[in-house]
Amino acid sequence: MDKYSYEVENMNLWYGEHQALYEINMKIPKNKVTAIIGPSGCGKSTFLKGLNRMVEMVPGVKVAGKIKYNGEDILNPNYHPEELRTKVGMVFQHPNPFPKSIYENVAFGAKIQGIRNKSKLEGLVEKSLKRAAIWDEVKDRLNTSATGLSGGQQQRICIARAIANEPDVILMDEPTSALDPISTLRVEELIQQLKEHYTIIIVTHNMQQASRVSDKTAFFLNGELVEFDDTDRIFSNPGDKRTEDYISGRFG
């Protein structure tokens, strides 16, 4: 198989008349953590949401170019976004568990795909919660509401919920920006464990976080991909002056 989860070619994106992304070309490697950094409004979240076509929820959006996921162009009109999203999980900026029990949250994806077998669902929920490193904390209260957990726990439930779909990519949109430092640390540790099984693409505001968790880093500015390289190189010896300015805190 390919060694890339995504191959993005000449991606342009408009919100109505406003162009938000310009000619993005990017190959995102499998089973690695790729961080996307850049100042607010640079298009990094838009790019991430383009990868599972969630960006289409915004009225008036137009996407051009090619986004190949495992070799298939997901912008092809015959490609069902629902199918894509079961293979490409997403974790959002604010923990967003459903107002349902922990069990129901994690089993949601499987249930909407028509899995009804109880023992199968139970096994899946347990496996997913274990992978999201939250099983020990919640195993005795799977039937209590997920909204009663702490923010950090909720976010790991959301990660477990995404994992339960058995995806091969997990997109994370600033997953720790609403969490306290200790919860943030636990999520970062979790990301390290998860990359064994999944390709992870994480948008972050926090450059330390990008340097801690990622293998590759992409720097976006004003809707353009300025630089995409190994994280070590981006943070020690960036090839572009603008990257260097951003990383050293000269703007943004």
Add this chain to the structure above:
Amino acid sequence: MSKAQNNEAVTHRLLKKNRSSAKRNERTGKIIVFTSAAIIIAATIAITLFLGYKGLKTFFVFDIDIWNFLTSTTWDGTSESGAFSFIFGSFAVTFLAALFAAPIGIGSAIFMTEIAKKWGQKVLQPVIEILVGIPSVVYGLIGVTVIVPLIRNHIGGLGFSLLAGMIVVGVMILPTITSISADAIKAIPIDIKDAAYGLGATRWQTIYKVIIPAALPSLMTAIVFGMARAFGEALAIQMVIGNVKGLPDSITDQAATLTSIITLDMPHTTYGSVHNSLLWSLGLILLVMSYVFIIIIRVVSSRRKI
């Protein structure tokens, strides 16, 4: 005194004057709002006490057995009278109307909030507002001239029936259910919709697996609000239900409700008679039920999860 000093003195005096008038305004405002609140509370208490006094007279002055009053179906204005057929009629109309209006109301609410936002806001919203504004007598008239003959010709019976009441009252409570439901669905955070879409749910799956369950307590509240309105509706229902004093055998049979009997019988009773007092007792039941509806709404709303 120099001009500058003079100016300063004037400013100072103006400020002082402003401050004292602000204080006075503050006090006036307070008095107005406190009085308004007090009047509302006093009116509610007064109505309750008055209806309680009038309604309970039946049992304590005319010595009518409460149990007999609540269970008997004879209604002849004597002390043997019972209100069961009207209590049944009111509840039947209320539940049937809710059964009719809840799916349509919640369905339109989903349509205007989730499916066609623009169209919903441009077309459906004004339609609902118009429905609210139509006086109850107009609903009654339409019921008598359209619904009643329709039932008579196509379903059977006289047309004046529980079924006609259900449809007329159902349409009347439709806007209540729709607008409260729409507000409830709008209040669902977009975050959890995103979560559902992000997991591969289709729009329908998101609606019935996430949005409806999350809004359920508020949707229940909407239905109970509608039922409260249906229970208290008098004019339109009186025009279409037939007002027959007895239990209906079927949905196409004629019936009567607490409200329709009060409006119908009240002009024919002498003040202070048993019959008159019995009608006050029916009124008391209506009041008690409106309290019950409010309690149900409170309990249901407090179970809201979001």
